[in-house]
Amino acid sequence: MQVTEEAAPDRINQVLSIEAGALACVRSRRFVLDDKPVLLSTSYLPADLVAGSAITQEDTGPGGTYARLAELGYKPVHFREEIRSRMPS
Numbered sequence: 097m098q099v100t101e102e103a104a105p106d107r108i109n110q111v112l113s114i115e116a117g118a119l120a121c122v123r124s125r126r127f128v129l130d131d132k133p134v135l136l137s138t139s140y141l142p143a144d145l146v147a148g149s150a151i152t153q154e155d156t157g158p159g160g161t162y163a164r165l166a167e168l169g170y171k172p173v174h175f176r177e178e179i180r181s182r183m184p185s
Contacts, residue, residue: 098124108140119143
């Protein structure tokens with residue numbers, strides 16, 4: 097798990113409806129099975145929306161990011177996943 101704050105890529109700016117160059121809280125995770133990585137996951141959240149909340153920490157607490165968003169008054173009503181895969185090398 098890694099949590100950073102950085103400028104969001106253009107495609108993320110469009111999806112989140114934030115200005116170009118706006119900062120995002122980026123939560124990157126690597127899931128393993130039998131000590132082998134099986135899934136990489138990256139979440140982008142507008143930095144100004146989550147500043148000072150547990151979302152900016154590695155451990156978001158019970159209920160995870162969605163529960164923390166609800167506490168901030170931004171309960172998710174829709175989400176979008178982009179899934180890509182390839183043959184292992």
